[in-house]
Amino acid sequence: MKIFNRYRTKLLVIIGISLAALILTILIASRLILLNSFLQIENGNVKKNLEQVLNALNGEVNHIDTVNADYSAWDDSYKFIQDGNRAYINDNLPDSVLSTLGLNLIVYVSSKGDVVYKRWAGSLEKVSGNVPDSLIVHLSPENQLVRHSDTNSKVTGLLRLPEGILMISSRPIIQNDHTGPVQGALIMGRLLDSEEVKLLSRLTKLSINFQRTDSRELPDDFKTALTGITNSSPFLVTSVNTDIIAGYSAINDIYGKRVLLLKVDEPRNIYQQGVRTITYFILWFAIAALAFTAISYILFERLVMSRRKGHDSEAKYRAVIEHATEGIIIVNNADKVILEGNDAFKKLLDYSDDEILEMSLFDVVAEDTGTADLEIGRIVGEKRDLKLRRKDGSLIYAELSASVLSYNDREALCVIVHDITERKLFEEQLMDQATHDSLTGLANRNLLNDRLSHAISYQKRKKMLLAVMLLDIDRFKVINDTLGHSIGDKMLQQVAERLSYSVRNYDTVARLSGDEFVIVVNDVSDATDIVTVAKNILNLFTSSLKIHDNELFIGASIGISIFPYDGDSVEHLLMKADTAMYHCKADGGNNYQFFSKDMNVKAKDRLNMETDLRKAVEQQEFILHYQPKVDLSTGEVCGMEALIRWQRGGKMISPVEFIPLAEETGLILKIGEWVLRTACSDIRKLIDMGYTNLIVSSNLSARQFAKDNLLEIIEAVLEESGLDPSFVELELTESILMKDEEKLLKKLCAVKDRGIRLSIDDFGTGYSSLSYLKRFPIDVLKIDRSFVMDITADDDGAAIVETILGMAQTMRLRSVAEGVERAEELSFLTEHGCNEIQGFYFSRPVPFDEFANMLSSGKRLQNGSIVS
Numbered sequence: 106m107k108i109f110n111r112y113r114t115k116l117l118v119i120i121g122i123s124l125a126a127l128i129l130t131i132l133i134a135s136r137l138i139l140l141n142s143f144l145q146i147e148n149g150n151v152k153k154n155l156e157q158v159l160n161a162l163n164g165e166v167n168h169i170d171t172v173n174a175d176y177s178a179w180d181d182s183y184k185f186i187q188d189g190n191r192a193y194i195n196d197n198l199p200d201s202v203l204s205t206l207g208l209n210l211i212v213y214v215s216s217k218g219d220v221v222y223k224r225w226a227g228s229l230e231k232v233s234g235n236v237p238d239s240l241i242v243h244l245s246p247e248n249q250l251v252r253h254s255d256t257n258s259k260v261t262g263l264l265r266l267p268e269g270i271l272m273i274s275s276r277p278i279i280q281n282d283h284t285g286p287v288q289g290a291l292i293m294g295r296l297l298d299s300e301e302v303k304l305l306s307r308l309t310k311l312s313i314n315f316q317r318t319d320s321r322e323l324p325d326d327f328k329t330a331l332t333g334i335t336n337s338s339p340f341l342v343t344s345v346n347t348d349i350i351a352g353y354s355a356i357n358d359i360y361g362k363r364v365l366l367l368k369v370d371e372p373r374n375i376y377q378q379g380v381r382t383i384t385y386f387i388l389w390f391a392i393a394a395l396a397f398t399a400i401s402y403i404l405f406e407r408l409v410m411s412r413r414k415g416h417d418s419e420a421k422y423r424a425v426i427e428h429a430t431e432g433i434i435i436v437n438n439a440d441k442v443i444l445e446g447n448d449a450f451k452k453l454l455d456y457s458d459d460e461i462l463e464m465s466l467f468d469v470v471a472e473d474t475g476t477a478d479l480e481i482g483r484i485v486g487e488k489r490d491l492k493l494r495r496k497d498g499s500l501i502y503a504e505l506s507a508s509v510l511s512y513n514d515r516e517a518l519c520v521i522v523h524d525i526t527e528r529k530l531f532e533e534q535l536m537d538q539a540t541h542d543s544l545t546g547l548a549n550r551n552l553l554n555d556r557l558s559h560a561i562s563y564q565k566r567k568k569m570l571l572a573v574m575l576l577d578i579d580r581f582k583v584i585n586d587t588l589g590h591s592i593g594d595k596m597l598q599q600v601a602e603r604l605s606y607s608v609r610n611y612d613t614v615a616r617l618s619g620d621e622f623v624i625v626v627n628d629v630s631d632a633t634d635i636v637t638v639a640k641n642i643l644n645l646f647t648s649s650l651k652i653h654d655n656e657l658f659i660g661a662s663i664g665i666s667i668f669p670y671d672g673d674s675v676e677h678l679l680m681k682a683d684t685a686m687y688h689c690k691a692d693g694g695n696n697y698q699f700f701s702k703d704m705n706v707k708a709k710d711r712l713n714m715e716t717d718l719r720k721a722v723e724q725q726e727f728i729l730h731y732q733p734k735v736d737l738s739t740g741e742v743c744g745m746e747a748l749i750r751w752q753r754g755g756k757m758i759s760p761v762e763f764i765p766l767a768e769e770t771g772l773i774l775k776i777g778e779w780v781l782r783t784a785c786s787d788i789r790k791l792i793d794m795g796y797t798n799l800i801v802s803s804n805l806s807a808r809q810f811a812k813d814n815l816l817e818i819i820e821a822v823l824e825e826s827g828l829d830p831s832f833v834e835l836e837l838t839e840s841i842l843m844k845d846e847e848k849l850l851k852k853l854c855a856v857k858d859r860g861i862r863l864s865i866d867d868f869g870t871g872y873s874s875l876s877y878l879k880r881f882p883i884d885v886l887k888i889d890r891s892f893v894m895d896i897t898a899d900d901d902g903a904a905i906v907e908t909i910l911g912m913a914q915t916m917r918l919r920s921v922a923e924g925v926e927r928a929e930e931l932s933f934l935t936e937h938g939c940n941e942i943q944g945f946y947f948s949r950p951v952p953f954d955e956f957a958n959m960l961s962s963g964k965r966l967q968n969g970s971i972v973s
């Protein structure tokens with residue numbers, strides 16, 4: 106607003122100044138130009154008046170001259186001038202002659218200068234008088250008035266006499282036929298008296314004033330005029346005052362002397378008209394300018410007002426937006442960058458002013474990119490429910506609608522964000538109630554049916570197994586009845602909680618009714634997987650439940666059906682799981698049971714194996730076989746890998762069959778310790794026998810490695826056997842290296858510092874790269890058997906082994922090729938700088954005694970062949 110006021114004042118001042126300047130200029134210009142031209146017109150007019158008077162005066166003189174011409178060219182006069190006869194006087198010159206002819210003077214004078222007749226009247230009323238003496242000097246024969254050289258000559262003009270100024274005409278007296286000789290002159294004159302002046306005044310309709318130049322009381326203005334008038338400028342015009350202007354002119358007598366000054370007064374009509382015109386003009390102009398200023402001012406005011414109104418309405422609109430309870434943002438339509446957002450919006454999403462201005466609508470909308478694109482495109486003219494992300498990452502639901510507007514010459518969207526979280530949550534709650542069990546929050550039967558049928562069709566395509574486990578809590582009815590329903594409910598809630606934690610998040614846990622739960626296990630490859638899950642679930646019940654100071658031990662029975670063996674519909678699978686569950690209960694409960702006999706057998710086998718394995722650990726049913734490693738640079742046996750075997754009831758079982766189970770059950774810890782101890786004591790024996798160039802390697806499972814007491818065990822074993830650690834190597838799988846790097850590095854370094862060699866087993870089957878291995882203190886790389894097999898299969902296989910060998914060399918790792926079965930493989934490996942080989946080509950894993958014999962036989966490689 107202030108800005109507008111300042112502008113207005115400034116503008117008004119500018120208009121005012123320019124108007125004043127304009128008026129001033131016009132005033133000066135009109136004075137200079139307009140008034141001047143008026144004055145010139147006035148001047149010209151006065152001169153014209155003077156000329157008019159002079160003409161009138163001339164006319165008077167001419168009139169006398171005309172009368173004179175009548176008398177002077179006449180035979181009677183001609184005769185009279187010669188003889189002065191009385192008859193002429195009597196006939197033509199009676200007493201009344203002067204008044205009749207309107208003259209004051211009439212003189213007949215002969216060429217010799219004799220006055221033949223003279224007559225004078227002081228005024229026209231007077232009949233006669235004496236001709237003034239002053240006239241006589243003008244009547245000498247030499248005077249132009251008398252001396253007419255030819256018949257056509259004449260003299261007209263003024264003649265100054267003390268008695269007055271005479272208008273005079275002198276003509277030669279000649280005969281009727283205008284012949285001479287000239288005998289004399291006839292002079293007629295009339296006084297330029299007040300009567301005459303009045304006459305002139307009347308004729309010219311002008312105010313006329315004559316002054317004799319020789320007058321003693323010549324008024325001052327005449328005196329000035331007399332000096333001002335020259336031959337070149339015969340008229341002088343001066344303004345007497347604002348009302349009257351006077352023009353002066355000098356009049357000469359017949360001798361060329363200035364005898365009379367003429368003054369003509371003129372009212373200054375033109376001048377006054379000019380002044381009036383200019384005044385009017387300026388007045389009108391001033392009025393017009395004022396009007397213009399006023400109009401401009403009003404228009405400007407209007408503009409300011411409309412601007413102010415615009416500002417006011419913008420301020421109002423802002424206030425409305427700012428105070429709106431709905432979140433409102435303005436976003437650029439092209440890229441949806443937020444240009445502005447109100448408090449409600451910022452509060453809703455917990456962002457500050459600066460933060461929102463760096464965001465776009467896409468940063469706020471918490472849908473996946475495709476949906477966000479689509480939905481944001483739809484909010485114009487349509488309400489869309491979208492999830493929004495708050496600053497802390499939490500989600501809210503909002504209904505978004507937008508309208509297009511122009512914002513700073515850009516196309517923008519005004520987006521209204523209406524928080525509908527509460528409504529959505531309520532809806533979800535309703536939804537949840539329809540699909541979830543209200544006591545435990547688990548899926549209810551509806552949702553279970555839904556999920557299960559989806560899972561069935563999914564597994565059908567994927568060709569995997571799907572297990573449906575129906576779990577029933579043992580003796581729940583008793584607990585419920587004795588401790589009360591509220592304890593029972595609490596118990597169910599805790600069971601539900603434990604169950605939910607025990608399954609993967611794409612498996613489903615549902616409560617069917619009472620104490621019946623269903624667990625749907627997806628993506629199962631065989632029965633052992635299912636057994637693992639079932640046992641994990643049963644394990645949940647080994648620890649007691651604490652409810653209101655009650656410590657409850659409960660068990661559960663699990664019936665398992667498997668898709669596709671036991672059915673391919675929801676009903677069938679649930680029914681069969683139910684049957685299996687009842688069988689389980691009948692067998693005493695707290696266990697699991699498959700519906701299918703096959704599965705039950707497999708599961709039983711596994712269960713048996715587990716029990717047997719425990720026994721095997723206790724009863725030491727394991728033995729170690731040793732497979733030699735041969736140094737390719739010497740061809741000598743340089744080491745041996747300890748490989749476990751289980752002698753189960755007279756049958757030798759491969760580690761491939763029981764190591765996974767041992768790992769799963771944790772039995773591997775005890776087994777692994779036994780292997781290390783036995784391997785160490787065996788090599789000790791060999792050293793004692795004199796084979797001091799061997800290193801024994803023992804496989805270390807991930808679970809063993811993860812144990813905190815690994816170093817203590819190693820320490821203890823070394824001490825027991827009194828073995829130098831440099832004879833021992835541990836084979837680790839790549840999977841070990843994938844864990845927490847810092848902790849791992851510490852542990853590896855600790856082992857390494859103890860002087861034990863570290864080897865990476867089955868290198869290439871995991872995902873670790875050589876460059877990744879570089880960070881760890883590894884000494885040996887065992888190239889997996891699958892790569893060695895590929896050497897002869899194709900060029901690629903050879904290339905891979907070649908690359909691994911090359912890199913091992915640059916990283917200064919010792920390379921061992923596993924599973925070498927053929928001479929070609931051996932020669933390729935020898936050629937490409939592999940350090941050691943291990944495989945059936947040289948020897949299968951053999952019992953200790955056999956291994957000792959092999960050493961004593963001196964079995965070795967020579968030019969790719971085995972010699973002993």
Ligand code: C2E
Nearest residue numbers: 748749759760761780804805806924925926943944945946
């Ligand atoms: P591994 O560590 O890769 O051991 C090499 C396996 O390849 C041995 O199988 C060995 O008999 C076999 N093998 C060696 N040369 C050849 C050959 O030229 N051709 C073929 N086809 N096979 C060859 P084994 O003894 O059955 O052991 C299997 C796996 O069991 C071992 O693989 C190892 O991962 C694990 N294992 C064996 N003993 C132990 C142990 O004491 N502790 C742990 N944790 N795992 C062990």
Ligand code: CA
Nearest residue numbers: 746804836866
């Ligand atoms: Ca190994």
Ligand code: CA
Nearest residue numbers: 866867887923
């Ligand atoms: Ca291996």
